[in-house]
Amino acid sequence: MTNLQNFIEVHKERVENLFPEIIxxxxxxxxxxxxxLYSLQAGGKRVRPMLLYAVLxxxxxxxxxxxxxAAALEMIHTYSLIHDDLPAMDxxxxxxxxxxxxxxxxxxxxxxxxxxxxxxxxxxxxxDDRLSTEVKIEIIKLLSFASxxxxxVGGQTADMEAEGKSIDVDSLEKxxxxxxxxxxxxxxxxxxxxxxxxxxxxxxxxxxxxxxGLSFQIKDDLLDVEGDQEIIGKPVGSDEDNEKNTYxxxxxxxxxxxxxxxxxxxxxxELSGISADTGILKALAQYIGERSQ
Amino acid sequence: MTNLQNFIEVHKERVENLFPEIIxxxxxxxxxxxxxLYSLQAGGKRVRPMLLYAVLxxxxxxxxxxxxxAAALEMIHTYSLIHDDLPAMDxxxxxxxxxxxxxxxxxxxxxxxxxxxxxxxxxxxxxDDRLSTEVKIEIIKLLSFASxxxxxVGGQTADMEAEGKSIDVDSLEKxxxxxxxxxxxxxxxxxxxxxxxxxxxxxxxxxxxxxxGLSFQIKDDLLDVEGDQEIIGKPVGSDEDNEKNTYxxxxxxxxxxxxxxxxxxxxxxELSGISADTGILKALAQYIGERSQ
Numbered sequence: 137m138t139n140l141q142n143f144i145e146v147h148k149e150r151v152e153n154l155f156p157e158i159i160x161x162x163x164x165x166x167x168x169x170x171x172x173l174y175s176l177q178a179g180g181k182r183v184r185p186m187l188l189y190a191v192l193x194x195x196x197x198x199x200x201x202x203x204x205x206a207a208a209l210e211m212i213h214t215y216s217l218i219h220d221d222l223p224a225m226d227x228x229x230x231x232x233x234x235x236x237x238x239x240x241x242x243x244x245x246x247x248x249x250x251x252x253x254x255x256x257x258x259x260x261x262x263x264d265d266r267l268s269t270e271v272k273i274e275i276i277k278l279l280s281f282a283s284x285x286x287x288x289v290g291g292q293t294a295d296m297e298a299e300g301k302s303i304d305v306d307s308l309e310k311x312x313x314x315x316x317x318x319x320x321x322x323x324x325x326x327x328x329x330x331x332x333x334x335x336x337x338x339x340x341x342x343x344x345x346x347x348x349g350l351s352f353q354i355k356d357d358l359l360d361v362e363g364d365q366e367i368i369g370k371p372v373g374s375d376e377d378n379e380k381n382t383y384x385x386x387x388x389x390x391x392x393x394x395x396x397x398x399x400x401x402x403x404x405x406e407l408s409g410i411s412a413d414t415g416i417l418k419a420l421a422q423y424i425g426e427r428s429q
Numbered sequence: 430m431t432n433l434q435n436f437i438e439v440h441k442e443r444v445e446n447l448f449p450e451i452i453x454x455x456x457x458x459x460x461x462x463x464x465x466l467y468s469l470q471a472g473g474k475r476v477r478p479m480l481l482y483a484v485l486x487x488x489x490x491x492x493x494x495x496x497x498x499a500a501a502l503e504m505i506h507t508y509s510l511i512h513d514d515l516p517a518m519d520x521x522x523x524x525x526x527x528x529x530x531x532x533x534x535x536x537x538x539x540x541x542x543x544x545x546x547x548x549x550x551x552x553x554x555x556x557d558d559r560l561s562t563e564v565k566i567e568i569i570k571l572l573s574f575a576s577x578x579x580x581x582v583g584g585q586t587a588d589m590e591a592e593g594k595s596i597d598v599d600s601l602e603k604x605x606x607x608x609x610x611x612x613x614x615x616x617x618x619x620x621x622x623x624x625x626x627x628x629x630x631x632x633x634x635x636x637x638x639x640x641x642g643l644s645f646q647i648k649d650d651l652l653d654v655e656g657d658q659e660i661i662g663k664p665v666g667s668d669e670d671n672e673k674n675t676y677x678x679x680x681x682x683x684x685x686x687x688x689x690x691x692x693x694x695x696x697x698x699e700l701s702g703i704s705a706d707t708g709i710l711k712a713l714a715q716y717i718g719e720r721s722q
Contacts, residue, residue, distance in 0.1 A: 162577075162578040162579055162583070163578075163579045163583065164578040164579065164582070164583030164586060164587070165583065165586050165587050165590060167586065167590065168578055168582070168583065168586040169578075172578070215544075219540055219541075219544060222517075222540065223517075224515075224516075224535075224536030224537045224540060225537050225540065242517075243517030244517045244518050244589055245586065245589075247512055247515065247517060247518065247540065248512075248582050248585060248586050248589075250544075251508075251512060251543075251544075251547065251577075251582050252577050252578040252582045252583070254544065254547060254548065255547065255573050255576055255577030255578070255582065256573065256577045256578055256579075258551045258569055258573040259569075259570065259573035259574055259577060259579075261569075262566050262569040262570040262573060263570055269562045269563055269566050270562055272566055273555050273562050273565055273566060276551055276552075276554075276555040276569060277552065277555040277556055280548050280549065280551040280552035280555060281552055283548055284455075284544075284545050284548030284549045284552060285455040285456075285457040285461060285462075285465070285545040285548070285549055286455055286456045286457065286549075286552075289457070289461070289541050289544050289545045289548065290455070290456065290457030290458065290461065290545070292541060293457060293458050293460065293461040293538065293541050294457070294458050296537055296538075296541075297458060297460065
């Protein structure tokens with residue numbers, strides 16, 4: 137097993153082990169808890185927590201300092217998937233091969249579970265007694281900017297508005313920078329804030345995050361065309377059926393692959409400006425561009 | 430014009446004047462902004478900001494220190510109404526006599542506008558440069574607890590689960606304490622945190638908030654039976670049609686009125702433990718129990 141495989145396995149388990157206790161601690165009815173936990177435990181690569189832990193790893197910072205923020209990142213990502221899957225949005229019955237939240241718990245509970253996951257992620261940061269007040273405010277500022285109208289939700293809206301329309305690569309890039317990239321990049325920024333990295337290194341990590349955010353999305357688009365349905369957990373070609381704007385549609389297979397390689401390289405270049413040991417971050421950037429799911 | 434009428438008018442305008450700039454500052458598409466602003470500007474009593482400003486008034490604190498928190502409280506309240514009105518939830522076409530958000534902008538945008546309002550409310554607090562870092566973290570902790578699964582969203586879920594079932598007054602009280610009361614009480618707590626009130630006075634303000642939260646809900650139930658449709662902006666008797674559990678249904682008209690008076694008195698009693706000038710808070714507590722909308 138490579139260093140990276142080991143790192144991914146250990147930290148996937150680390151963040152997944154946090155969820156039951158977080159949800160169990162809530163004072164609310166059992167169906168709401170079950171619905172929240174169902175989607176948190178529905179699998180996934182846990183890329184955002186992974187990136188956060190990788191920054192802490194680079195700076196040799198105690199991983200427990202990143203636990204609440206890692207859980208919060210994954211909770212925000214999960215809420216966005218629950219709401220995206222709703223009949224009024226993408227209307228998906230399956231997510232990672234399992235019934236989507238509203239198929240199991242009903243639409244109303246799914247909406248509320250998403251709302252609760254989002255809200256509680258801020259509570260997790262604010263009540264974290266392992267971080268200084270300054271770092272907590274910095275994290276909440278970064279996270280609320282990257283996940284709201286200025287970031288993820290804004291990107292999601294723009295994506296919806298562009299569906300069925302013909303757009304250019306710049307517009308597509310802007311959409312994905314917000315829809316997917318911002319929350320990936322903020323995982324790096326949060327790691328940098330917890331590690332107390334210098335402003336210069338914080339910026340390198342942010343740029344690294346922006347580039348791998350784009351790589352991530354391009355790879356998603358490629359997997360939709362070239363992936364193995366069994367592994368990616370959804371039908372191959374579903375983007376085309378849904379008239380989605382994708383990098384493959386706009387650039388062709390080879391163009392998309394070239395662009396993926398380019399952003400991965402740009403990400404690598406950013407890491408050379410950082411004095412900490414960025415071995416795992418480099419390996420993660422490679423993995424994001426080469427993964428099979 | 431009484432002192433209270435003047436206070437309400439001035440501070441309603443104060444918080445409403447904040448919304449256009451807050452929404453305009455967002456970097457996102459115009460439909461999302463319009464949808465967010467539409468519901469923020471759809472009227473309402475602005476009770477939560479009013480309570481916050483009333484605490485600052487009592488302690489002679491500069492109102493501008495409460496502006497971001499006041500806006501955040503109203504944004505969270507507004508997001509909860511947008512999501513509550515959705516077809517999968519209460520399926521309401523009208524809110525305060527105007528078409529609900531999803532009727533104007535479509536369900537998908539309404540869901541996202543709610544998500545964005547919630548998320549940005551935390552950004553507003555975290556990026557407020559008039560408050561100390563300690564106070565900001567305290568506010569975010571209070572707000573995220575009161576509005577998530579532990580508070581408002583939990584109460585909303587419990588309310589939904591109880592619909593059509595026969596429940597007792599204690600269960601109804603528990604539901605409303607969370608669904609409505611927690612966000613009202615937290616407005617008081619946030620005011621106390623900004624004013625730097627002593628822990629003892631903070632607790633009095635919190636208990637005051639809990640009691641007027643219950644008065645508020647009982648009065649809502651009474652207005653649904655006895656109110657003027659033109660003034661309350663929805664059909665009289667709609668709760669009964671929707672098989673909602675209400676105080677009037679469980680206690681009768683007189684029983685509900687007695688309970689309302691009792692909680693208003695309990696709220697007043699809490700204020701006697703506070704050395705600041707609580708004239709406006711007292712008047713607000715009266716107003717909440719006597720209002721016609």
